[in-house]
Amino acid sequence: MIPVTKPFLPPRKVHDSFLDTIWENNWLTNSGPLLNRLESDVQGRLETSNISFVTNGTIAIQIAIKALGITGEIITTPFSYVATTSAPAWEGCSLRFADIDPNSFNIDPDSIEAAITPKTQAILATHVFGNPIEVEKVADIAKHHDLKIIYDAAHCFGVDYDDVSIFEYGDVSTLSTHATKIFHTVEGGFIFSPDLEVRNSVNLMKNFGHDGPEVFSSIGINGKNSEFHAAMGLSNLQFMDVILAKRKAQYQLYETLLKGNNNLQFQAIHPKAKYNYSYFPVVFTSESVLLNVQSLLKENQIQPRRYFYPSLNKLDYVEYMPTPHAESIAERILCLPLFHNLEDKDINRICDLVLRAI
Ligand SMILES: Cc1ncc(COP(=O)(O)O)c(C=O)c1O
Incomplete structure (x- = not known):
């Protein structure tokens, strides 16, 4: 059987050396040393600004919505994986669908503009199959109508636009590192934002809102990822x-x-x-x-x-x-x-x- 995709598995020796580190540290999750190293290595490789490793690419979208304070109407694409729709719907947002460009398969900026209502708060667009959308046009529309932009960049590991990482565009971009993706951590995802304050909110929110052991500075969820997932990521990154x-x-x-x-x-x-x-x-x-x-x-x-x-x-x-x-x-x-x-x-x-x- 030839499936549509098969996960890349690194040589056991490479992966085992990271597992040895986990056993030496006796640290399995909650912002451990391998997770911090993965965030820093991915950030270095992709040349992005602020980064946060989370449980998966779906929770990444949900946390992004919360971190940007979006509670109402979002304009999004009908041509994406179901998570692009289910994540905002799960967050209680209402969705308006704009049509795609039939050549790029990405949401068409003109149809975004036509779908905007006085209640619209944000645009959630996917760079479909890693193909970058017209980010300048989307940025102009967002600026004109005072909207936030979330890019579902689930497929975009290694993609640049105009010589800049695609994750640097918009208010937030999300990446999936699920086993089916070109770079994977078994399960996992990343949230990128050029704004350090957004990244700080994301880091609080993915850890129950903890700001110290007895202080909760915001609503939160468990969106943390583990040392084992970071170990797979650090292994795969080498290849x-x-x-x-x-x-x-x-x-x-x-x-x-x-x-x-x-x-x-x-x-x-x-x-x-x-x-x-x-x-x-x-x-x-x-x-x-x-x-x-x-x-x-x-x-x-x-x-x-x-x-x-x-x-x-x-x-x-x-x-x-x-x-x-x-x-x-x-x-x-x-x-x-x-x-x-x-x-x-x-x-x-x-x-x-x-x-x-x-
Ligand atoms: C476009 C898109 N968005 C979001 C997701 C969700 O990512 P995850 O499976 O890591 O939750 C996927 C996963 O396949 C995807 O293809």
Whole structure:
């Protein structure tokens, strides 16, 4: 079976040396030395300002919403993983959906502007599959309407925009380091903010609001992560250059084999991006073609994923607002397998089958 993704596992020796440190320190969680080192190493590698390691990329969005004081209406994208919608809904925020650009798959700034109401407090936009949104346009809209910006940058490890880390844009950006991501800590996530005060609030909020053992300076939750997750992160960090280079070569092989075909559409990556090649999505001419492809791949023990399907404005716990581009792309898009030890011969076979099925 070839799955859509497989987690990278570092050599046991590398990981075990971090486990030895945990045993020596007898420190398992609550801002331990490995967690602090991971925050500092990730910050150094990505050249970002303020960073906080949390339990996962979903709680990262929830804490970001709280830290920015957002309690009401948020404009968001219908084309993302379900957490982009469920996290703000869980926080009791009301959602308005703006349509996406059918080429970049990112929320379209013009449609954000059209969705704003007097009650809107924030924009929650995803850099879909690591492809940066037009951050300047979103910043202009936010400034004009006095809105906060949260970027769900779950897929963006290693992505730069205009030679600056993508995590430096907006009021807050969140990253997922779930096992399926290009850089992972088994479970985990990071919150980035250019504003030190926001990071300080995040650090209080992720630790129950504790400001000392007997003082609680704000509402809080348990969003802390552990020394074991930090150990996996520190191990994987040592291999990121190799992982990113391999991913680029695999992505380019997919492109070479499929791009000439006029019945396939690919994601348009922003020209100012330094991209991380984390996903290889393909859009077919119709859902029935997609289903043919999926079924032929399945017969051959290959398991792509319908990322992202369904369009999130169709979830039964949100108010439906039509977003024709997102609905159409969601019905026709498939992410093809992409992971570190996927071999060229497998990519060749997958592409042969895709072309045969269409
Ligand atoms: C776009 C997006 N946002 C948020 C999340 C949630 O991250 P996590 O699984 O770490 O909670 C994911 C995870 O797959 C994602 O793809």
